[in-house]
Amino acid sequence: MVELPHASEEVLVSRRRREQGVASVEAALVLPFLMLLLFGIVEFSQAYALQNELRGVAHGAARYAATTGGTLNSTQIAGFVCDDLEASKFAGVRVDVSRSPQDPGTADPVGSRGSIGRAIVWMELPSITGFFDYSSITVSHTVDFVVEQPLDAATTWWPDSYGGGGSSGGFACP
Amino acid sequence: MPLTRSRSERGAILIFTAIVLLVLVGVAAIAVDLSNAWSNRRRAQAASDVGAVGALQAIPRTFAAGSPVGPIAQDEVQALVDSLTGVNSPGAGTVATISADYLQVTLQVNAVSRNSFARAMGAAATNETGADSVAEIELPEVLDKLVPVGVDNPSGQPYQCMRASLPAYSPPASPPDPTPLVCTSASGLQNRLIQMTGLDPLDCSTSDAATVANIQDGVDHMIDIDTESVRHEADACASGHILTLPNQANRIPLPAGTTLLTQAFGGAGSPLLGADGLWDHLLPAPSGIAQCHESNFNDPTLILEQLSRRMRSCLQSWNASGSKPRIFADSIIGSPRFGFGVDSDSDPADPVIFDDQTLVWFHTIIYDDAALAADPDQDYGQFLSVPGGVGSEIGAVTFYALHPGMLTSGDEAALLPPFGTDLLEFYIID
Numbered sequence: 007m008v009e010l011p012h013a014s015e016e017v018l019v020s021r022r023r024r025e026q027g028v029a030s031v032e033a034a035l036v037l038p039f040l041m042l043l044l045f046g047i048v049e050f051s052q053a054y055a056l057q058n059e060l061r062g063v064a065h066g067a068a069r070y071a072a073t074t075g076g077t078l079n080s081t082q083i084a085g086f087v088c089d090d091l092e093a094s095k096f097a098g099v100r101v102d103v104s105r106s107p108q109d110p111g112t113a114d115p116v117g118s119r120g121s122i123g124r125a126i127v128w129m130e131l132p133s134i135t136g137f138f139d140y141s142s143i144t145v146s147h148t149v150d151f152v153v154e155q156p157l158d159a160a161t162t163w164w165p166d167s168y169g170g171g172g173s174s175g176g177f178a179c180p
Numbered sequence: 181m182p183l184t185r186s187r188s189e190r191g192a193i194l195i196f197t198a199i200v201l202l203v204l205v206g207v208a209a210i211a212v213d214l215s216n217a218w219s220n221r222r223r224a225q226a227a228s229d230v231g232a233v234g235a236l237q238a239i240p241r242t243f244a245a246g247s248p249v250g251p252i253a254q255d256e257v258q259a260l261v262d263s264l265t266g267v268n269s270p271g272a273g274t275v276a277t278i279s280a281d282y283l284q285v286t287l288q289v290n291a292v293s294r295n296s297f298a299r300a301m302g303a304a305a306t307n308e309t310g311a312d313s314v315a316e317i318e319l320p321e322v323l324d325k326l327v328p329v330g331v332d333n334p335s336g337q338p339y340q341c342m343r344a345s346l347p348a349y350s351p352p353a354s355p356p357d358p359t360p361l362v363c364t365s366a367s368g369l370q371n372r373l374i375q376m377t378g379l380d381p382l383d384c385s386t387s388d389a390a391t392v393a394n395i396q397d398g399v400d401h402m403i404d405i406d407t408e409s410v411r412h413e414a415d416a417c418a419s420g421h422i423l424t425l426p427n428q429a430n431r432i433p434l435p436a437g438t439t440l441l442t443q444a445f446g447g448a449g450s451p452l453l454g455a456d457g458l459w460d461h462l463l464p465a466p467s468g469i470a471q472c473h474e475s476n477f478n479d480p481t482l483i484l485e486q487l488s489r490r491m492r493s494c495l496q497s498w499n500a501s502g503s504k505p506r507i508f509a510d511s512i513i514g515s516p517r518f519g520f521g522v523d524s525d526s527d528p529a530d531p532v533i534f535d536d537q538t539l540v541w542f543h544t545i546i547y548d549d550a551a552l553a554a555d556p557d558q559d560y561g562q563f564l565s566v567p568g569g570v571g572s573e574i575g576a577v578t579f580y581a582l583h584p585g586m587l588t589s590g591d592e593a594a595l596l597p598p599f600g601t602d603l604l605e606f607y608i609i610d
Contacts, residue, residue, distance in 0.1 A: 150267040152234030
């Protein structure tokens with residue numbers, strides 16, 4: 007029959023000593039996961055927020071392009087869109103307005119009324135915590151729209167293709 | 181007892197963390213999925229905004245209030261919003277509803293979001309989020325009476341000559357010179373030109389470029405159609421030089437009994453057809469005179485709405501520049517080309533001449549109502565330079581569906597429906 011050790015003062019003290027720092031060790035074990043979770047939340051939130059903002063920018067660009075169709079070329083439209091952006095928030099953002107692949111492709115030049123244009127806004131995802139490198143991840147938003155503006159002396163049309171998604175192509179906001 | 185307490189606290193942080201983590205992950209899952217759903221809803225809302233506005237433009241329009249556009253509209257609109265939404269909110273379903281008067285499109289975009297994480301917590305597999313937008317076109321009051329003067333040919337069938345429906349024609353009792361001059365165009369068509377009293381003498385020799393231009397300007401002369409030219413018109417119709425409106429069943433139903441003899445300026449093989457297959461401008465721009473015209477009308481939905489906008493825009497710029505375009509030519513690709521000009525002589529019943537071989541089927545005047553009322557005999561052309569300003573009227577164009585009756589009487593009252601008299605007014609809008 008095994009006799010359970012009697013809880014003498016010595017045993018208590020030694021056990022207490024052995025358990026000293028356990029909390030810290032456990033905390034050290036758990037902390038990385040908690041921090042990862044926390045940072046993940048921050049980063050994802052930021053990415054979501056940026057995505058949302060880019061959607062707004064893309065729709066703004068589409069609206070602008072739809073109502074100035076044919077009177078402004080892609081670069082001019084992008085220039086106006088960029089003017090309205092906060093440079094620090096949208097560092098490296100690129101804007102493109104072009105013929106949508108969905109345009110029926112009639113003889114009508116893109117930019118004329120009823121043609122379908124495409125606005126794309128994209129930028130590299132920045133890391134807000136600085137712990138991640140997203141240099142290969144691009145946040146973008148694409149909007150197809152119908153051009154509304156009637157044309158009177160339209161001479162500038164949008165290009166057929168766009169450079170959306172890459173580090174080149176489109177119009178880089180200054 | 182110290183011992184028991186100590187033993188019971190062993191591993192407390194791990195347990196605590198495990199519980200908290202469970203809650204945290206659960207909340208995070210819900211947060212991610214909800215955010216995703218909200219994001220999708222916003223996306224759907226944005227997509228429906230774009231789609232509804234776009235769809236509104238795809239509706240062929242007659243501007244006849246309540247006039248049906250035809251079943252083609254619903255399919256076209258649905259196809260358009262589907263293609264737009266496919267990019268703007270991928271995976272979302274759309275329901276486009278066109279109002280009975282075709283002036284309003286309600287677009288519903290239904291996005292489905294997957295619950296990737298919250299699903300493990302017992303949530304449903306998907307979230308459905310929807311958004312809808314209503315886009316509406318607001319017509320100027322007068323536009324709802326406009327009779328379409330040119331429509332496309334939706335079925336791709338050749339245009340139908342309508343000569344068979346031409347009633348017997350009686351020569352006009354007036355105006356002025358009862359002795360018409362016969363001008364033979366290069367294509368052998370003959371038009372009868374009646375010299376207007378008090379205006380430039382008419383020489384209808386088509387070899388005289390200045391005279392041709394003069395006629396084309398449509399300023400000084402009146403073209404009239406007598407029995408002989410009706411015959412010529414029939415010949416021209418048969419030879420493809422004159423086209424009339426196609427079967428309009430799909431797009432532009434005309435009031436019952438309307439004989440809308442919208443005449444094309446040219447036809448297959450006609451010299452007026454450009455090398456690109458589009459109609460050339462009807463009217464060369466006379467030097468020094470601003471011209472309102474448009475050749476990029478190869479959109480089948482481009483009907484009077486667009487035309488009127490362009491006319492207005494042109495008139496506005498004209499008004500602003502102080503110069504006077506005396507010609508406004510326009511066309512609808514795949515449909516009879518039509519044109520109209522400022523009639524600067526004193527009789528509102530005077531048609532305008534566009535081409536030496538073209539029978540004029542539109543009676544067009546641009547005038548200022550107030551000034552006209554004040555002095556019916558004024559030169560209407562002058563009224564077009566009324567001072568600009570938001571809301572001010574700068575002119576009006578009257579389209580008359582041609583019926584020989586109008587040529588007989590010269591009386592606008594005779595042009596009332598079923599022959600289709602309608603007025604398009606222009607206002608400076610911005």
